[in-house]
Amino acid sequence: MDIRQLRTFLAITELGSFSKAALQVNLTPSAVSQQMQALETEIGVPLFDRTSRPPRPNTAGMQMIDAARELIRTADDAIGTITGRKVVGTLAIGSVRTSAMSLLPKAIVQLRERNPDLRIRLRVGSSDALLQDVAAGRLDAAMVAENRDLPAALRWNPFIREPLFVIAPPDTPAMPDQDLLRAFPYIRFRAAVPLAQTIDHELARMNIPLTEIAEIDTISSITSCVANGLGVSVVPNIAIRECPAPLVAVPFGDPVVTRRIGLVQRIGNARAVMIEQLLTDLRNVSGDHASS
Known part of the structure; x- marks a missing residue:
């Protein structure tokens, strides 16, 4: 299994077909099919229902989507750290519906100005659902209010009081x-x-x-x-x-x-460098009420 196979796999699931994915990853459709066959052989189970046209991810394929995203983000972060490049990859962020949410787009713009190759995926939801998603690795971080019942595996850092x-x-x-x-x-x-x-x-x-x-x-x-x-x-x-x-x-x-609002993340998160940058930007846009 290599990162190129995983990127191709995600392109197929996002675009809906092998041929469209081939254009995005600059491969021929036959090369895409060969990559997916090699990936399935290594994993040991089929990832697509090939009785449908175009082939669609089966149950194993749907489970593989989150794992592929996690592996790609981890690899991108590691390469960026080793080579000293700007932060790359995808940062998945959640936010509660709060008046302070207006600060998040401002901070994201600052973060992307320094790291133009960084992609952001933002989701808005309830505090409980976001905490579960961060703990499960479906989100890298989430903007939530101070929470006394924070799971032990998570760390919350305030940016505004x-x-x-x-x-x-x-x-x-x-x-x-x-x-x-x-x-x-x-x-x-x-x-x-x-x-x-x-x-x-x-x-x-x-x-x-x-x-x-x-x-x-x-x-x-x-x-x-x-x-x-x-x-x-x-x-x-x-x-x-x-x-x-x-x-x-x-x-x-x-x-x-x-009231205090902060970013919650998993302890030992591979994207800690990105999240720390975002936290700094959130404090910068919070003005006189920034908290640490």
């Missing part, structure tokens, strides 16, 4: 956070994520009688509702920074409540 604010519509008179929460209808962030739990915990500690007008599961929708006068809410600093409307913002809690 930002304060939370009570936000109110433009032109709202300035007043303390608790007065805002008492005086105006409250828009609750209702989602199964640590940020929502942090906000609810502090509100419970304050013991303020809230007049709830809405429950919304995305921060961007909350800032839009507040900007249009529906009520007040609690959001992280970056949501205010990204909102085009001039919201009134007052620090939330005493002391001010914060």
